[in-house]
Amino acid sequence: MKVLAAMSGGVDSAVAAARAVDAGHDVVGVHLALSRMPGTLRTGSRGCCTIEDSMDAQRAANMIGIPYYVWDFSERFKEDVVDDFIAEYAAGRTPNPCLRCNEKIKFAALLEKALDLGFDAVCTGHYASIDYDADGNRELHRASAWAKDQSYVLGVLTAEQLEHSLFPLGDTPSKDLVREEAAQRGFTVASKPDSHDICFIPDGDTRGWLAEHVGSATGEIRDREGNIVGSHEGAHAYTVGQRRGLNLGVPAPDGRPRFVLEVKPRSNEVIVGPKEALAIAEIAGTRYSWAGQPPQHSEEEFACHVQIRAHADPVPATASLTQNDETGEPEVVVRPHTPLDGVAPGQSAVLYVGTRVLGQFTIDRTVSAVPVGASA
Structure with a gap:
């Protein structure tokens, strides 16, 4: 299979690309240039997608022995991720830019270009797994290492995108084992710290950045x-x-x-x-998608777990696809068995059945478990 390996310059994507080669695939490495300031250098463990990261990715590709390219997706990234982030905050919502990047860049723009160029799949270093149902349809599942599981930020993937996705790290029990493997392969990124924070706000000052861009x-x-x-x-x-x-x-x-x-x-x-008023008894959203086959009889309530943040614990809930009373649009409505804490419109809610990612939606509205005027 001809595979395009997305190489961020970190240890996970380097090992994922190497494993794809070991599996017998014809692999080409690509680094996505997302910053509109290409002279930016990485500071500590903040941010990603800098010149330093590009050089790290190239060194890893050279050691693996695969072709390596840099593709400029900075304009698409600005429009689909950065501008969306600004618009969401301006509208009073709290977006998840990493999830939006996976949706719009890595598994839309990148995958589209890969398929146009004759590749069969895109390989990334995400910690998630792909399994199959009884009919052979692909399903997205949690990684074996739940502490590192990244299936939440992949909840936006559609059935068609899953058909062309590879996650070689999904069955790895821990990140330490990935670093050990990287060291054995001689990768200089074996001990490179993980990136965190929002990549286009590398100094971590989100409030200051928003003041500049939103006013x-x-x-x-x-x-x-x-x-x-x-x-x-x-x-x-x-x-x-x-x-x-x-x-x-x-x-x-x-x-x-x-x-x-x-x-x-x-x-x-x-x-x-009061803190008690942060308890949310219901969340709903019209912007939804199913990761693979949609649930049968989704208009009826079905049991699931809901997760509202990348590192939050999943909560037992019931969900259904119904019609919004005001707009008439279909929307996913989720009622957790125990109230959710501090939910903001704009966040992404990912639904699970067991380890399987069923789908996701952007939260448009919430219903407090403590009505105004009630005793908290």
Whole structure:
């Protein structure tokens, strides 16, 4: 099989490419240039996709003995990931740029180009597994190492994309074993730290970056009853569940801390309240997709687990595909058996049945388990 190996410059993608070669595939390595500032150098373990990463990927490809190319996807990345990130925050939502990058770049733009060039599949260093149902349809599953499992950020993959995806690290019990293998192969990236934070905000100052790109405007902080309890200099700087940095001028009647419950960009307001009000009894979204075959009779409630963050624990729930009362659009509605904590619109909810990724949706609305006026 002719395989295009996406090589980020990290240890995972290097080992994944090497394993694809060991499996007998005809492999070509490619590094995606996503930064619009190609002179940027990597700092510590922050960010990725820099010149240093490109050079690390090339050294690994040379050692494996495969052709290596750099493809400029910076314009597509800006439009589909960076601009989307800005727009979502401007609308008061909290997006997941890594999940969007997988959806729009690595398994859309890259895979489309790979197929056009005659490749059969794209190989990445994600920790996830592909299995088959009784009819031979591909299914996306959690990696064997749950601590490193990355199936959450791959929940956007469709059945067609899964047909052309390879995840050679899915059965590896731990990241330490991958590093040991990299060292045995002589890869210089064997001890390279993992990247973290948002790759296009390498200094980690998300608030400052958003202030520059979204702008700041003074607004009011209100409690759930509508009373003004403080002010802010930019609603985008606040996220649901936030406690620190609120600088409220009016203490809560019971003296307890208050948390951000909602961000309203149109009125430029931030709503705060007690921690108990962060408990969410229902989430729903119209932007959904199924990772492989959709569930049978999805219009009826079915049992599943829902995960709302990359490193969150999955929660037992029931889900169904129904119709939004206001728009008439189909939407996925999930009711967790125990309330979810601090859910923000814009987050991605990934549904699991056992280890299988069933699908995902972007959360458009939430229903609090503690109605306004109820005793918290």
